[in-house]
Amino acid sequence: MSTELADALVIWANGWLAAAYWTWDSAALLLTIGIALVIMLRYDREVRRTAGERSRRYGRGELIVASRRSTYETLAVLVLWVLAASVIAPPIPVIGLLMWLAFLIALRLIPQEREQILFRQRVMIGVYAIGLLAFRVVTAYSFDAVQLSTMLGGDADTAGLFASVRGSITPYLILVLWVMYPLGYFSVIAQRFAVNRGSLTRPGKTVADTLQDLRTRGE
Numbered sequence: 001m002s003t004e005l006a007d008a009l010v011i012w013a014n015g016w017l018a019a020a021y022w023t024w025d026s027a028a029l030l031l032t033i034g035i036a037l038v039i040m041l042r043y044d045r046e047v048r049r050t051a052g053e054r055s056r057r058y059g060r061g062e063l064i065v066a067s068r069r070s071t072y073e074t075l076a077v078l079v080l081w082v083l084a085a086s087v088i089a090p091p092i093p094v095i096g097l098l099m100w101l102a103f104l105i106a107l108r109l110i111p112q113e114r115e116q117i118l119f120r121q122r123v124m125i126g127v128y129a130i131g132l133l134a135f136r137v138v139t140a141y142s143f144d145a146v147q148l149s150t151m152l153g154g155d156a157d158t159a160g161l162f163a164s165v166r167g168s169i170t171p172y173l174i175l176v177l178w179v180m181y182p183l184g185y186f187s188v189i190a191q192r193f194a195v196n197r198g199s200l201t202r203p204g205k206t207v208a209d210t211l212q213d214l215r216t217r218g219e
Helices: 003-025 027-052 069-087 092-109 111-140 145-151 156-195 207-216
Strands: 053-055 062-064
Touching: 027 069, 027 092, 027 111, 069 092, 069 111, 092 111, 092 156, 111 156
Parallel strands: none
Antiparallel strands: 053 062
């Protein structure tokens, strides 16, 4: 085997290994993107169709008059989350994956509240992503407490107090972002499951499906 061929094989193998390692490291984020795409293509479209679908006269098809705002909002939240998960170390990407997965399960099993769930969980994930990005910016840059205090008209004692407050608040912010906020998110979904236990025969059945079954007697 020539040296050129051996070098090419080594480069080829290293490329596949690098791709495999990147895929493994980014698995949670990639799965999150997949879940978000399912929500956009299925449930955002379903809410849009329910809100603005009108049948044409004489069976000439259907006219959808509602906008795609719900889809755009989900896409915006996904972009925020991708940014946040890309700059924050684990386990944040895994926590985000579980949040989006719970989001999808709630949409599937609580059809009577799909529009409300879409709005509420999107807002909660968006706020969480913004909080993570703000935390990353604050912790990534070392602000000079003395200089900042001088700019604000303070003295050296004020600068020391500022640095002390910043150091004491950081652990609480970590606790909130890593534990308390995700628990609150999952608690909201669990509470909606407790209120809406869903159909005993088909969990994904909507009100329209139930009425149709009653009209046709399930035939």
